[in-house]
Amino acid sequence: MNNQLFDFEKEYKFGIDEIDGQHASLVNMIAEIQIMFRDNKKEEAAKYFFETMSRYLIEHFSYEESFMEKIGYPQLEEHRKVHANFRKNMEKSFELISKGDEPAFRNALSDTYLWILTHIGKTDRKYAVFYNTNQ
Numbered sequence: 001m002n003n004q005l006f007d008f009e010k011e012y013k014f015g016i017d018e019i020d021g022q023h024a025s026l027v028n029m030i031a032e033i034q035i036m037f038r039d040n041k042k043e044e045a046a047k048y049f050f051e052t053m054s055r056y057l058i059e060h061f062s063y064e065e066s067f068m069e070k071i072g073y074p075q076l077e078e079h080r081k082v083h084a085n086f087r088k089n090m091e092k093s094f095e096l097i098s099k100g101d102e103p104a105f106r107n108a109l110s111d112t113y114l115w116i117l118t119h120i121g122k123t124d125r126k127y128a129v130f131y132n133t134n135q
């Protein structure tokens with residue numbers, strides 16, 4: 001997990017401190033959940049996923065949307081939709097997980113992890129480039 005975070009920090013830093021910090025926290029949180037899951041602390045993992053991580057992710061989305069608004073990012077509406085769609089899908093998987101569907105939980109975890117990394121690396125990167133070239 002530490003190696004993953006190390007790579008993550010090297011490759012996904014935008015030079016925007018607050019946002020870089022939030023992204024690193026998100027990746028750490030998912031790593032934490034994966035460890036709990038592996039250690040068979042499934043209820044704890046589900047609670048952390050539902051409550052702590054998803055709350056943090058939603059706060060992050062809002063923070064990012066305000067930031068994009070502040071810098072006059074032209075693709076804000078598109079980005080906002082991507083966030084909203086992901087949120088909807090995540091809530092759908094919560095229903096399955098709360099019914100004790102373990103494969104659904106495992107899938108939701110790896111999908112979330114992948115989605116977050118891809119989203120940061122591709123979609124978020126675009127506003128960072130905009131910010132870094134226009135400020």
Ligand SMILES: [Fe+2]
Pocket residue numbers: 023060064120124
């Ligand atoms: Fe982000």
Ligand SMILES: [Fe+2]
Pocket residue numbers: 064079083119123124
């Ligand atoms: Fe984003």
